Amino acid sequence: MVESGVAAGVVAGLEDAGLAVAVFDGVEPDPTDAAVDEGRAALVAHEADVVVGLGGGSALDAAKTIAVRGGNPGPMRQYMGYQELVGAGLPVIAIPTTAGTGAEATRVVVVTDTSTDTKMMLLDDRLCPTVALVDVELSATMPRPLTAHVGVDTLTHGIEAYVSAKATDETDPLALACVRRCGEHLPAAWEDGDLDARAGMARAAYEGGAAFANASVCLVHGMSRPLGAVFHVPHGLSNAVLLPTVTAFSLQGAPERYAEVARALGLVADDASDVAAAGEALVAGLEDLNRRLEVPRLRDLRGVTRERFDAALPKMAQDALASGSPDRNPVVPTAEQIEELYRRAW
Ligand SMILES: [Fe+2]
8 A cells, every 4th residue: 555655645635634644554464463563552653543544454454453452452362252342442444445355344353363373353343443435446456366355255244144143134135235246246346357346346345344244254254264364364365265165064054045145146046946956056156256266276375285284274173163253154063064174175
């Protein structure tokens, strides 16, 4: 954001309005507790009273966390889980640039604990940005792989929010709208970066975020976070490589719901009534989408050797279960089943 000049544009806009701005650009992909505390120090040094988050999910999660750190200065682990924050934060204006994570619309952040190599998840109303500014032009220059990974992540938000045990009448329309829009726009956004398609994905990302902020995500996200923590696979990619395999495993727990997802993606007719066939079409369609968007297999990822992967399986399965997300899945897996699913996605 700094190198491309996008940050300078935001700074200029704020300064034109008579505001004093300082830029903190020390956030790496998959933000760590250390980066958050550096950001917090920058915020204190500048005596800031508003935080503007600009970037992808990592930057937005960091901004959201930095903003609440003042009122919650203890060790980060202390605030893990649901509504564990003790103090309020500063207002956050979230400006997403990847049309993917939906972080601008959620009250969740994921921050890596550098002492244990695990991803901490914090959910708290005080983490929800005050303002979300979704401007499609900011995602216009996204390279193809990133478009693919965050796009499938967005689709995963829609699907998981829809099949989640915590889905409600309020979240269902948002979740399905997200899924429908991904089916309509993701291939074109990837293929030629068409701006209308990107606008569709930016909206889908917001809808997906708003849906899962209230309905939760499930097993795909539960299993993707340990992959990110141990092998530093980016969030979108780690979800994308798992989505077809985990969907195949989960079908039997919510066959009607998955059939509706297949209809929303246009994989079967709107009035298709054969639920089992729709489920199969969904899994095949998700595998096909990954191939089309050139999403690699787990075995193709740099740094993920079979040896390291096998050795990490027990810890990854435990960390996945500990996150709580698998509990919302249509089929709640055991640790052994999670290990098997990782192996299948290899
Ligand atoms: Fe996600």
